[in-house]
Amino acid sequence: MIDKQSTVPMYVQIEEHLKLRILQGEFSVGIAIPSERELTEMFGVSRMTVRQSITNMVNTGLLYREKGRGTFVASSKVEQPLSGLTSFTEDMLSRGMIPSNILVGFDKIIPELDVANKLQLSEGEKVFLVKRIRYADDKPMAIEKTYLPVKLVPTLDKDALNGSLYAFIEKDEQMTISHAMQRMEAALVNEEDAEFLQIDVPSAIMIIERISYLTNDVPFEIVHSSYRADRYQFLSEIQR
Template sequence: MLDRNSPVPLYAQLEDVLRAGILNHEWEVNTPIPSEVELSKIHNLSRMTVRSVITRLVNEGLLYRVQGKGTFVSEPKIATRSLAYMGIREQLEMMGYETTTQLVNFDIIRADAYLSGLFSIQPGEPVQYIERVRSVNDDPISIHRSYIPQKLCPSLTDENMETEQLCVIMERQYGLKADKVSESLSAILANEREAEMMLVEPRCPLLMLEDINKTAAGVVFEYSKVLFRGDKIKLHFEF
């Protein structure tokens, strides 16, 4: 029950009660929590207060709503570290997850102004473009897009792209290893193609992690963008 003599606001107490119930498996994954009406009666709170608390937990990814059916407990997010620390596939497999990789696109594009400046090449020079979808237990969690100057990896093919990590292939075949990584994180809204690939609704929020990989000599050899489903992945950074 909530403590009405506590300096902690009642809505915050209810949020703590529900969060504890979720994390302690009082309600199992994909099972409903009590309805707004039930929670209002149990805790003697207005439905508006209860609804606002549930909305916060939905936005946090602990709960999800199904229209006409109620509010359910979400699957726990997969916690991973920065890709500068270790590749996402390697991290997931170390945690015991079964992962699969689908190669969606392997093409040669022409460097635009941004890529030519980033790689110190001439505009129009060929750049390898590689796009993959990574899944856990057949559930898509991320889209990986890599850009690599063709002159650094002239014989790179799509062979083994679905069974090996790209970083392993580049180090083994071309001696390209990331010694320095520049990384940035932002939030975007999925376009229709990305939504279809990730099995989410268009304009669903995604996390975008951008990496610029450099050799020990300072040569930029890869620019990558990884889009994560925010409801499935939690990124952990240490400084």
Template structure:
């Protein structure tokens, strides 16, 4: 593989590992290194960038923790730009998560309608069973790769006229903030291991029964819960990492 990489500039104030990380990140972002590309070994990267092994390892570790690379023991380091890494983080939307990882977010509305709240939805939103709720079912993607299917429920009373917006829903949180003055303050999430249903499998481009993360989120503002979302995320494109210490 022919690679044109400019060595780091030692006259610049930024740390060498940061310059190396940004150079590698740009190669991934601009498609020079697409999904699945195996990176040159550490020795060659050191020579191309003009840095030490300690410096290149720092840069690679940061990119791996950001979900852009994966290391396979005995094989090497590979690009994995279509992976979302979940862990300890702030309260963000899917759109924000994609942007933070340098991925182009995609969203397709599969269903947008009003329904009476089921017992589970009513309990999550702290409303009476049967009260009207808006259901938004969307296929979410990163860099044109299907990542998951999210189904959100909103109390109709909190979002009057939501069905009349008449525009694609990319960032739900941004729509709620700009149109209805609703800003999330806290959310509770539950992750469990599950499988992709026969209905969702064609949309996610996997076989029915493929492994998935099932994520439930209840999001609240000062007035209480305003969103209940159930997501099915592809197991090969979504992972959870935690940093533990004493």
């Protein structure tokens, strides 16, 4: 199946072979492909060559890895338009997916100076620090660390975090969300986040910092999100 005399690199040939088997339905969405050891024996190549093929397919979103379980055929990536201010819960519901989350941390703290400045807080004012693993159809998509001024959302509790935080702010706290500023960058996942996201180290992630504002231009949250690059992509419409 591999032409070792070809000018086409062997890892590319392996990729094309696996892509064909996926297109033909032999490997359907959610099905594990053969292990690296099995592919090494099948193609008569080194494990490093096989690993490069799989890594390339993971990076392009055709496959995804689950730590300790194997490598699986991915469904289409979730597309997030870079316009409109919506919560993760709202995003997933709009796509017909079932959102859920695991609350990893919920504390009331005095924030670091950088966070306090961005939230326009005075010295000593506290924030809620919320850390959640966000899921879509029971698959981990992102880790979110959110800072919210206690004075703006004094009734926030763990029950409110089971659903949409934005819905809680607008309906329960009677505030109107207006706009946000976002900063994005690519990174490699650290070991702690890799455990939460069920991916290997190193794997690519997309990091986003969002500062969101109410209609009176008061910032009400800072969110640091780490998205799985193999399951999420961002879409932007640009006009000249």
